[in-house]
Amino acid sequence: MDKKLIKILKRVQKPSRYVGGEIGLPVINEETRVKYCLCFPDVYEVGMSNLGTKILYHMLNDRKGYSCERCYAPWPDMGAELKRENYPLFSLETKTPLAKFDMLGFSFGYELSYTTFLYMLDLAQIPLEASKRGEEYPLVYGGGLCMSNPEPLADFLDFAVVGDGEDVTIKVIDTVMKAKLSKLPKSEVLKMLADIDGVYVPSKVNAEFSKNELKKLEGKTVKRQIVRDLDRAYFPTKILVPNETAIFERGTIEIMRGCTRGCRFCQAGFLYRPIRERRVQTLVSQATAQIINSGFDELGLSSLSTGDYSMLPQLLSFLDPLCAEKHVRLSLPSLRLDSYNGDMVSLTGGKSLTFAPEAGSQRLRDIINKNITDHDIDSALISAFEAGYTSVKFYFMIGLPYETAEDLMGMVEVVKRAKEIYKAHKKSNRPLSISVSASTFIPKAFTPFEWCAFIGKAEAEKRQTFLSVAFKKLGVKFSFHDPRSSEIEAILSRGDRRLCKVLRHAYANGAIFCSWTEMFNPEAYDKAFETCGVNKDWYLAKKDVKDVLPWDLIDTGLSKQFFIAEYERAKLGAVTKDCRHGCNGCGLTKMGVCKNGRC
Amino acid sequence: MVVVKYKKINEGMFFSHLNMLRLWNKLIAISNVEVKYSEGFNKTRRLFFSSPTRVGVESSCEYIVIDTEERAKEVKGKLENNLPKWLEIEKVFSVDGKFNVASMNKGAEYSVKFDEYKSSKPKIKEFFESKEIVIPVILHGEQKFIDVKERIVSYSCGDESLKIIAGVGDKSVRIDELVKKLLEFLNKSHNDYEIMKEKLFGLDEDGKLVDMDKIAEKMQKDD
Numbered sequence: 001m002d003k004k005l006i007k008i009l010k011r012v013q014k015p016s017r018y019v020g021g022e023i024g025l026p027v028i029n030e031e032t033r034v035k036y037c038l039c040f041p042d043v044y045e046v047g048m049s050n051l052g053t054k055i056l057y058h059m060l061n062d063r064k065g066y067s068c069e070r071c072y073a074p075w076p077d078m079g080a081e082l083k084r085e086n087y088p089l090f091s092l093e094t095k096t097p098l099a100k101f102d103m104l105g106f107s108f109g110y111e112l113s114y115t116t117f118l119y120m121l122d123l124a125q126i127p128l129e130a131s132k133r134g135e136e137y138p139l140v141y142g143g144g145l146c147m148s149n150p151e152p153l154a155d156f157l158d159f160a161v162v163g164d165g166e167d168v169t170i171k172v173i174d175t176v177m178k179a180k181l182s183k184l185p186k187s188e189v190l191k192m193l194a195d196i197d198g199v200y201v202p203s204k205v206n207a208e209f210s211k212n213e214l215k216k217l218e219g220k221t222v223k224r225q226i227v228r229d230l231d232r233a234y235f236p237t238k239i240l241v242p243n244e245t246a247i248f249e250r251g252t253i254e255i256m257r258g259c260t261r262g263c264r265f266c267q268a269g270f271l272y273r274p275i276r277e278r279r280v281q282t283l284v285s286q287a288t289a290q291i292i293n294s295g296f297d298e299l300g301l302s303s304l305s306t307g308d309y310s311m312l313p314q315l316l317s318f319l320d321p322l323c324a325e326k327h328v329r330l331s332l333p334s335l336r337l338d339s340y341n342g343d344m345v346s347l348t349g350g351k352s353l354t355f356a357p358e359a360g361s362q363r364l365r366d367i368i369n370k371n372i373t374d375h376d377i378d379s380a381l382i383s384a385f386e387a388g389y390t391s392v393k394f395y396f397m398i399g400l401p402y403e404t405a406e407d408l409m410g411m412v413e414v415v416k417r418a419k420e421i422y423k424a425h426k427k428s429n430r431p432l433s434i435s436v437s438a439s440t441f442i443p444k445a446f447t448p449f450e451w452c453a454f455i456g457k458a459e460a461e462k463r464q465t466f467l468s469v470a471f472k473k474l475g476v477k478f479s480f481h482d483p484r485s486s487e488i489e490a491i492l493s494r495g496d497r498r499l500c501k502v503l504r505h506a507y508a509n510g511a512i513f514c515s516w517t518e519m520f521n522p523e524a525y526d527k528a529f530e531t532c533g534v535n536k537d538w539y540l541a542k543k544d545v546k547d548v549l550p551w552d553l554i555d556t557g558l559s560k561q562f563f564i565a566e567y568e569r570a571k572l573g574a575v576t577k578d579c580r581h582g583c584n585g586c587g588l589t590k591m592g593v594c595k596n597g598r599c
Numbered sequence: 600m601v602v603v604k605y606k607k608i609n610e611g612m613f614f615s616h617l618n619m620l621r622l623w624n625k626l627i628a629i630s631n632v633e634v635k636y637s638e639g640f641n642k643t644r645r646l647f648f649s650s651p652t653r654v655g656v657e658s659s660c661e662y663i664v665i666d667t668e669e670r671a672k673e674v675k676g677k678l679e680n681n682l683p684k685w686l687e688i689e690k691v692f693s694v695d696g697k698f699n700v701a702s703m704n705k706g707a708e709y710s711v712k713f714d715e716y717k718s719s720k721p722k723i724k725e726f727f728e729s730k731e732i733v734i735p736v737i738l739h740g741e742q743k744f745i746d747v748k749e750r751i752v753s754y755s756c757g758d759e760s761l762k763i764i765a766g767v768g769d770k771s772v773r774i775d776e777l778v779k780k781l782l783e784f785l786n787k788s789h790n791d792y793e794i795m796k797e798k799l800f801g802l803d804e805d806g807k808l809v810d811m812d813k814i815a816e817k818m819q820k821d822d
Contacts, residue, residue, distance in 0.1 A: 001609065001610060007790045007791060009613055009655075010655045010775075010790045011790055014615075015613035015654065015655070016610075016613045016614050016615070016618055018613075019610035019613050019685075020610070021610045021611075021683050021684055021685050022683065023622060023625060023626060023629065023681065023682075023683050024629075024681075025683065241622065241625045241629075243614065243618060243622075244618065245621065292629070292631070293629060294625070294629065295624070295625035295626065295627070295628030295629040296625070296628075297624075297628075326628075327636065327642065
């Protein structure tokens with residue numbers, strides 16, 4: 001480490017975020033033909049918990065002829081020091097300035113990280129707009145869930161990859177490697193990249209606007225990439241031990257990818273289809289290796305809905321004794337209410353359980369296709385309280401399409417019922433602790449609700465106030481998201497390339513780390529919209545199913561007709577069955593990747 | 600019990616004490632050292648650490664005591680396969696009975712280097728001979744200023760570096776703040792310094808500071 005960096009690090013909080021050298025660090029092949037850095041537009045502790053980047057990082061470093069370094073967004077104190085000292089942002093492994101890499105891959109899991117991405121480029125002394133980056137600068141691309149709609153970042157990204165990253169990343173790096181050997185200019189490299197399935201090149205897309213509307217989107221249709229055989233797909237068995245406590249400080253095995261439930265608000269549920277499961281044998285061997293190699297005291301099973309893993313009892317019968325022997329806690333996040341039973345509850349251990357009914361009334365749960373009944377909620381609570389649990393957290397959403405005052409009261413009723421059930425089934429003299437969190441519904445691309453309106457700041461505040469008063473009377477802790485940040489997320493989620501200038505201005509006005517409550521700066525965005533003359537309301541309003549949408553060139557395999565049909569069913573309050581129990585015609589079978597919900 | 604004396608150097612200086620507790624726990628698990636666990640509901644590994652070293656300070660005298668039945672040689676072999684590059688094991692030995700390095704530790708020697716150190720020697724003397732040496736500390740989340748003059752056991756100007764012996768525990772001195780204060784006195788840049796914690800001291804029967812290594816030697820036993 002050079003002396004200047006040491007001096008800088010002595011002035012910042014938590015300097016170990018920036019030094020690398022973690023336990024378990026792979027050997028970085030510095031002789032590789034393509035220098036690649038995986039960047040995460042959030043702080044170290046958040047980025048080190050991200051499963052997707054862990055997979056790609058270890059996959060590339062375990063592969064002969066490839067290498068991958070990392071960079072996370074420096075916290076503002078470090079950012080200010082780097083600027084003051086004119087010290088460009090660097091990779092953790094070799095401290096190479098980002099501008100010296102051939103490729104920078106950014107992972108976008110949430111839209112509020114977009115300005116932090118610009119902040120990282122700026123700190124790296126790399127021009128923000130792709131058109132201003134000459135041959136001497138790296139190719140900058142995006143991946144992750146948000147890249148199902150890359151248009152709001154169209155000016156900044158050279159390209160985006162859509163879908164599962166494992167295979168397409170290798171193809172992209174191989175292409176850049178070939179192009180580098182042939183000394184091709186960037187324009188040629190982008191042409192070659194555009195030919196790869198799953199690669200979206202914004203500069204090759206023509207977007208036409210008329211007044212407030214997107215009129216036309218012309219370009220190549222990009223197919224979402226799907227890893228068909230998850231069991232044989234790469235998964236790391238040795239992961240880095242973070243220098244600072246990560247938000248999820250645990251080992252992780254990904255038991256399955258995808259979800260067949262079809263909750264109509266859930267983007268991940270649709271975008272990770274179909275369900276692909278790993279075999280129990282594979283998972284046990286991955287879990288054993290991770291426990292041995294990474295020393296975590298907790299092992300988490302990762303998926304969108306752990307209870308839906310078809311071999312869960314068999315898997316747990318192997319993992320439970322393994323974890324007990326190694327003094328490792330087994331953690332089962334993402335359990336649906338209807339998958340709770342006595343055995344599961346005892347295995348999850350601890351004193352606090354989290355339930356996500358999402359909506360308070362059966363009517364609204366049917367509209368969103370949550371497929372959970374009051375009976376499911378009550379049974380899960382009984383199981384939990386009989387197993388000795390004394391603390392429950394409920395996750396709800398406000399602002400869902402067709403929500404009424406009765407639905408809000410429904411949330412209060414669920415909590416009241418939980419209190420009564422506790423009295424009848426408690427195993428402890430401790431008082432029941434209940435907390436409720438209500439996020440604000442955000443319409444997302446590639447869901448049946450992609451055409452729905454965002455509820456609006458004022459209405460969200462009104463409903464939050466109503467719930468705050470009701471829960472206060474019940475002595476229940478109630479938390480909610482700042483409606484102003486939900487509004488920005490809603491705009492960016494369904495945004496188009498006109499938002500690039502807004503993002504640039506918002507960043508210039510000081511918007512960074514916007515997903516952090518204490519860092520969110522709504523004025524920076526308000527000023528940016530005003531300066532750019534971009535009308536927020538257009539992005540927040542209800543859309544027509546015939547409208548051209550910014551993500552229309554992305555082919556996820558799920559048809560628009562399916563989403564329209566689901567939207568219509570929602571209006572009727574009709575539920576759609578889990579597609580493992582019969583095909584609902586989402587379109588994936590036509591791609592040849594799905595049979596009854598499975599690959 | 601097995602005692603590990605190790606160095607925390609280069610990037611290692613940026614790891615806080617809390618980080619070190621976490622990382623040693625992971626390192627011991629990865630290395631498969633058979634450590635004993637505490638009793639009770641939340642069982643934790645029985646590991647004992649020397650007093651915290653300030654972030655930004657390198658150290659060649661960190662200790663960790665591991666409650667294990669394994670032989671020192673085995674423990675050393677296991678750990679060495681998994682060490683990050685900024686952590687070097689100096690020695691590993693078994694001890695008879697308790698070697699509570701944190702409670703025994705009463706002082707530490709630091710070696711301090713900065714630009715133009717040699718020409719600053721007369722002024723350094725002036726600094727340490729002043730009536731009081733007031734440095735900032737954070738107490739209960741609030742910044743306060745305390746006089747640490749009495750907590751500085753000794754100082755000496757060596758050829759290449761300044762040596763300071765200061766108290767630890769309830770008589771501790773924030774060595775980085777002391778050095779910053781000195782640099783301020785010398786009209787020098789605040790962050791342009793290197794500090795290496797070189798020795799820990801316990802007390803002998805007469806209440807005099809004695810090198811922790813010597814105390815350890817007396818307690819050391821053959822495997």
